[in-house]
Amino acid sequence: MKKIILFAVIGALVIGMAAMPSPALAEKKPFKIGFFAPLTGHAAQTGRDMLSGLQVFLIEQGWKVAGRKIELISEDSEAKPAVALTKVRKLVEKDAVHVVIGGLMASSGYALMPYADSKKIPAIYAIMASDDLTQRKPGKWMVRTGWASSQPSHPFGEYVYKELGYRKVATIGYDYAFGWEVVGGFERTFEDAGGRIIQKLWTPVGTMDYGPFLGQISKDADAVFALFFGAGALQFVKQYKDYGLKDKIPLLGGGTTTDEHVLPSMGDEAIGIMTTLHYSQAIDTPENKKFAAAFKDFAGKIASYYGEGPYTGGKWIIEATKAIKGNVEDREKFLKALKSLKMPDSPRGPIELDKFGNPIQNIYIRKVERVGGELQNTVVKVYPKVSQFWTYNPDEYLKKPLYSRDYPPLKK
Amino acid sequence: MRVITQFRLKISGAIAALILLVILPPFLPSYWLTILTQMLIFGIMAMSLDVLMGYTGLPSFGHAAFFGASAYVIAILSTRYQVGFLGCIASGFLLSVAIAAIFGLLVAHAAGVYFLMITLALGMVIWGLAFRWVTMTGGDNGIAGIPRPGLGIPISLEDPIFFYYFVVIVFLIVLFLLYIFIRSPFGQSLMGIRESESRMRILGYNTWLHKYLAYVVAGAFSGISGILWAYYNGFVSPMDAELTASFEAFLMVILGGPATLVGPALGAGIIVFLKNFISAYTHRWLLIIGGIYILAILYAPGGVMELGKRLAKGGDNE
Numbered sequence: 001m002k003k004i005i006l007f008a009v010i011g012a013l014v015i016g017m018a019a020m021p022s023p024a025l026a027e028k029k030p031f032k033i034g035f036f037a038p039l040t041g042h043a044a045q046t047g048r049d050m051l052s053g054l055q056v057f058l059i060e061q062g063w064k065v066a067g068r069k070i071e072l073i074s075e076d077s078e079a080k081p082a083v084a085l086t087k088v089r090k091l092v093e094k095d096a097v098h099v100v101i102g103g104l105m106a107s108s109g110y111a112l113m114p115y116a117d118s119k120k121i122p123a124i125y126a127i128m129a130s131d132d133l134t135q136r137k138p139g140k141w142m143v144r145t146g147w148a149s150s151q152p153s154h155p156f157g158e159y160v161y162k163e164l165g166y167r168k169v170a171t172i173g174y175d176y177a178f179g180w181e182v183v184g185g186f187e188r189t190f191e192d193a194g195g196r197i198i199q200k201l202w203t204p205v206g207t208m209d210y211g212p213f214l215g216q217i218s219k220d221a222d223a224v225f226a227l228f229f230g231a232g233a234l235q236f237v238k239q240y241k242d243y244g245l246k247d248k249i250p251l252l253g254g255g256t257t258t259d260e261h262v263l264p265s266m267g268d269e270a271i272g273i274m275t276t277l278h279y280s281q282a283i284d285t286p287e288n289k290k291f292a293a294a295f296k297d298f299a300g301k302i303a304s305y306y307g308e309g310p311y312t313g314g315k316w317i318i319e320a321t322k323a324i325k326g327n328v329e330d331r332e333k334f335l336k337a338l339k340s341l342k343m344p345d346s347p348r349g350p351i352e353l354d355k356f357g358n359p360i361q362n363i364y365i366r367k368v369e370r371v372g373g374e375l376q377n378t379v380v381k382v383y384p385k386v387s388q389f390w391t392y393n394p395d396e397y398l399k400k401p402l403y404s405r406d407y408p409p410l411k412k
Numbered sequence: 413m414r415v416i417t418q419f420r421l422k423i424s425g426a427i428a429a430l431i432l433l434v435i436l437p438p439f440l441p442s443y444w445l446t447i448l449t450q451m452l453i454f455g456i457m458a459m460s461l462d463v464l465m466g467y468t469g470l471p472s473f474g475h476a477a478f479f480g481a482s483a484y485v486i487a488i489l490s491t492r493y494q495v496g497f498l499g500c501i502a503s504g505f506l507l508s509v510a511i512a513a514i515f516g517l518l519v520a521h522a523a524g525v526y527f528l529m530i531t532l533a534l535g536m537v538i539w540g541l542a543f544r545w546v547t548m549t550g551g552d553n554g555i556a557g558i559p560r561p562g563l564g565i566p567i568s569l570e571d572p573i574f575f576y577y578f579v580v581i582v583f584l585i586v587l588f589l590l591y592i593f594i595r596s597p598f599g600q601s602l603m604g605i606r607e608s609e610s611r612m613r614i615l616g617y618n619t620w621l622h623k624y625l626a627y628v629v630a631g632a633f634s635g636i637s638g639i640l641w642a643y644y645n646g647f648v649s650p651m652d653a654e655l656t657a658s659f660e661a662f663l664m665v666i667l668g669g670p671a672t673l674v675g676p677a678l679g680a681g682i683i684v685f686l687k688n689f690i691s692a693y694t695h696r697w698l699l700i701i702g703g704i705y706i707l708a709i710l711y712a713p714g715g716v717m718e719l720g721k722r723l724a725k726g727g728d729n730e
Contacts, residue, residue, distance in 0.1 A: 039695045076691050081554055081649045086450065086688060093443035110556040111647040130553060137556075176543070176552040404546055 030071040031328060033058075033317065034091030035310075036102040037127075038079035043104055046230075046261060046306050047076075050102060050127060052299040053307035057314035060294065065318050066326025073097060077108060084108035085115060092121050098328040099124060101313050106130030106149075106177055113139035120331050122338055126313030127306060131181050132402055134358035134388060143338045144358050145313045145351070147278045149178055150185025150403055152255055152363045154390035155383040156276035157189030159365055160252060163381070164274075166222035168198045172213060172236075173227030173254070175202035175405070182227045182254040184403025189390060191408070200410050203232075210236050214243045224249050229256035234265055241269035250274075258368050260304035263375050270368045270375055278359075279305040279348040280366045280377040291347040302374075312346040319343065350385075358388045421724050433580055442572055446644075449576045451684045452583045453640045455677035458664035459590055460633030465662070466671030467594055468626045469606030470527050474535025475661050477515070478508040478631040480653025481538055482638035487555040487648045488548060497561035501639050508635025511538070512628040520624040523609065535658050542650040554649030558642055569643070579640055583677075586633055590673060593629065602626050603671075667708050669715025678716050 035054055037047035051074055063070045073095050077084035084103060091097045100116070101124035103109055109128035116123040117140050125133065125144040134144050160166050169190060173179035179202065187197050199218045203210065208231070217224060224245070228236045233256065240246055246269065255277025258270055281292055281303050291311055295303035320337040321328055328334045342352040349362040363386040366377035389397045401407050433452075437445055457479055464470045482504035489495035489503055519530045542549045549555065560569040569575045593599050604612045605619050613619050642648050651657065660683065668679025686704070690697040712719040 040698050074695075076695055076697070080651045081647060082645055082651060083687075085645055085647065086446075087691075089446055090443050090688065090692065093446070094441060105552075107552055107554045107649045107651070110550075110553050111645065111649070114557050114646050132553075177546075178552075 028068055030069040031065055031321065031326065032071045032073060032095060032097040033314075034088070034095060034097035034100040034102075035072060035074040036077045036084055036087045036091065036100065036108075037074075037104055039074070039076040041078050042230075043079040046104060047079075049261060049299065049301075049304060049306040050104070050310045053295065053303070053309065053311040054101065054314045056291070056294050056298050056307070057311045057318070059298070061318055065321050068326050070318075077103065079105055079108075081105065081107040081111040085111045088112055088115060088123075092119055097121075098334070099317055101126055101310060101317065103128045106133070109133050109142075110137070113137075113142055116141040120335075122331070122335050124313045124317060124338070126309040129181075130177060131388070134354075134356040135398060136402060138356050141335060142357060143316070143335075143353070145316045146309050146359070147361070148358050148388040149181035151358075151386060151388045151390075152276040152278055153182050153185030154189045155363050155386055156252075156365060157186045157191075157195075158193045159276075159381065159383075160186075160223065160225075161190055161193035161195040164223070164250075166195065166250075168196050168220055168222050169225055169252070170199040170201070170218050170221040170223075170249075171197060171225045171227075172201040172203065172210075172217070173225075174205050174229075174232070176205055177404075179205075179227050180405050181403045183225065184408060186225055186254075187408050188403075191411070197410060202405065205232075207232060208235055210239045211243070214239060214245060217245065217249070219248075221249055223252050225252045225254075226257050227254040229259065230262065233257050233259075233262045237266060237269050237273065246272075255279075255305065255366075258366070258377060259306075260302050260377070261306055263304075263368070263377065264302060266368075266375060268370075271370060273368045274365065274380070275368075275377065276363060276365050277305060277377075278361050278363055279308050280364050280379050281308075282366070282371075282376040282378055283348065283364065284379070285347070285349070287345050288347040308347050312343070312348065312351070315346060316341060316343065349382075354387055356388070356394075360385050360387045362386065418724070437576055438573060445572050445576055447684060447688055449572070449579050449644060451681040452579045452677075453637050453644060454661070454664065454680035454684055456583055456586050456637035456640070457634055457661050458668065458676035458680040459586065459673055460630045460637065461661050462665050462670060462673055462676040463590065463593070463602075463626055463630040463633070465665050466669075466673075466676070467599065467606065468602045468623060470523065470623065470626070471662070472531040472630070473528050473655070473658050473662065474515075474531035474533070474538075475630070475634055476653050476655075476657035477535040477538035478512060478634040479638035479641065479657065479661075480542060480648070480650075481511050482508040482635035483642035483648045483652055484542060484549060484555070486639055486642035487558050490558050491555055500561070504639045504642075505632065505635050508638065509628060509632045512631025512635075515631070516624045516627040520620055520627055532655065532658075535653070535655065539650055539653045539655070542653050549650075552650060554647060554651075556647045558646045558648070560643050560646070575644070579644070582636065582640060586636060587673070587677070590633065594673060598622070598625075606671075663705065665715075667705065667715055669717030672715070672717040675715050675717035682716065 037050045039047045058070055075087035077087050088100055091100055099122045104127055106128055109125055123142050126146045129147050129149040131148045131150055171183045173183045201213050203213055251273045253275045255275050258273050258275045260281045292303045295307050320341050323337045324333050344350045351359045351361045354360055363383040364379045365381040367380050368375055369378045461475045464472050485504040485507050486500050489500045515534045522530050569578055601617055609619050664679040664683050665676040669675030686701055690700050
């Protein structure tokens with residue numbers, strides 16, 4: 001008898017939990033934002049910075065928009081695309097959110113797109129940068145407020161040739177899509193300007209000893225272009241100095257190599273490295289100063305692009321919501337508002353979207369300096385209104401393959 | 413008396429499971445329906461691993477290789493070559509069988525920790541292929557947009573409930589086939605190998621061949637779950653074939669109870685449920701799941717199934 005009661009209780013519990021109804025929509029119900037990012041595992045720190053960025057903005061708004069209360073539901077996507085998809089399903093189908101934002105890994109972005117299209121749920125990509133998300137495989141319900149991986153590399157290639165005067169550059173970077181795209185973009189414009197890439201080295205993601213690679217770097221190189229992030233960036237920059245290369249061959253890089261998520265952990269070995277990104281914590285505008293101070297207050301650390309991205313993404317959502325007077329239940333109208341929004345005052349500068357849904361925005365050429373005892377990415381040049389296609393014709397650009405390990409090929 | 417109560421317990425368990433799996437789902441909100449589908453898919457994977465781990469005594473750390481390989485076949489054939497449903501599943505299934513047949517040659521002589529290491533290494537080979545063969549697999553970005561099959565009947569598997577029933581049917585068929593396999597004289601001799609391989613060899617059994625075939629059968633059924641997974645998510649990535657995926661399957665078997673067949677499926681259900689349920693409430697959910705693993709190993713080394721039996725026994729004594 002006891003057993004039967006036990007089974008009945010368990011059964012009832014399971015059914016009860018499973019059948020908890022999602023609250024129905026009605027007038028002036030809260031506006032629900034679903035957030036997903038890796039909050040556990042190796043990328044947890046980055047995911048938390050993203051969440052902090054979004055929270056900082058929503059706190060500024062007093063958790064209210066167009067007369068509706070804002071509700072934020074955050075989910076851990078573990079940096080696995082299948083998990084991200086499951087969590088977004090939960091946010092959309094169980095929590096009935098009106099919009100989702102987040103995601104770190106490009107693969108999550110590709111996985112999510114068909115689902116967002118099938119459920120007609122606006123998905124804001126604030127960080128996920130893979131080029132093809134807004135190039136060869138765009139999705140209707142995706143709105144990218146972040147960047148395309150090769151976008152900051154394009155102006156940098158030209159800058160390095162024309163203004164720094166380097167002619168021969170060796171590259172080294174993570175051996176996967178993000179690395180290929182950042183390096184590939186640099187390679188294309190640097191060579192189009194007249195320079196030559198003399199060597200391309202690829203290191204597995206997670207490499208912690210760059211010694212074997214540093215030994216291979218050609219002594220003929222005028223400069224080295226490096227693409228790393230996280231612990232790998234710290235280790236590479238340190239070893240680059242330890243191997244005596246810092247004083248011989250100047251170090252250049254993609255933005256994440258000296259991004260503020262790693263910069264505070266670096267020492268003098270980082271000084272002088274020049275990188276390119278659509279953000280720097282050192283941008284000297286009132287909007288950025290306000291954001292950077294608020295972020296530091298909230299998260300207890302300096303803001304990186306991982307914090308700024310979802311902050312601006314949140315701002316994007318809220319401004320679009322205001323534009324349609326809070327009527328986010330009209331999904332098509334909401335999407336249209338999201339896609340046509342222009343933002344003159346984000347921390348990183350003015351942003352508008354091209355017809356593929358990727359931001360046209362400032363690209364900052366930065367140099368690591370020590371100012372007031374702290375390392376920062378000082379902005380040395382701003383390229384305004386840079387499109388993901390740089391100065392190329394989009395149609396011709398899209399006919400070429402996506403940047404990869406072997407494209408553009410190394411010229412002999 | 414004992415036999416009758418155990419039988420009664422089994423019957424009532426089966427009826428409860430049937431109600432849960434067949435009658436309840438149409439009334440579930442769509443989110444829980446997809447979670448239930450996911451449980452069943454991983455259930456198939458865990459059951460296939462149980463053939464190796466539980467029944468043959470060969471702990472494999474590379475079981476996601478077959479899962480990932482067949483999922484990739486579905487993804488590549490259906491998005492790039494527009495191959496039909498039957499062509500896709502046949503190719504996916506055959507490839508996982510073929511890989512198991514080749515890998516089996518390399519692993520079937522090993523046992524214990526050596527078996528663990530070799531399967532781990534071979535599993536990483538498949539992961540490496542998925543990660544590096546970019547022109548075919550899309551590398552780290554994975555392959556998105558896998559269409560759900562039209563079966564040539566008016567029912568569309570796009571609909572979550574029909575897809576769910578499709579998975580339930582496959583699950584029940586797999587359960588039935590594996591049950592027969594385990595009860596067969598062949599399955600019995602696998603258990604003999606688990607208990608004492610040298611004794612079986614002296615009795616005249618070709619233990620190498622037995623282990624080899626067990627490995628191929630396990631790989632084949634893991635491939636089936638991979639096929640379902642590709643259609644379920646509409647997406648594959650190297651993560652599906654990664655070590656952590658293999659390891660998760662391993663934990664499902666341990667938590668559910670090795671050599672019980674239904675146990676690992678239950679373990680899969682519990683893990684999928686915990687992952688999705690607890691993580692909604694706390695970002696420290698891994699801590700809780702880790703705690704559950706430790707408790708399970710300390711107090712129920714035979715998994716949930718043993719715990720269930722112990723409870724039932726306790727009832728008898730009263």
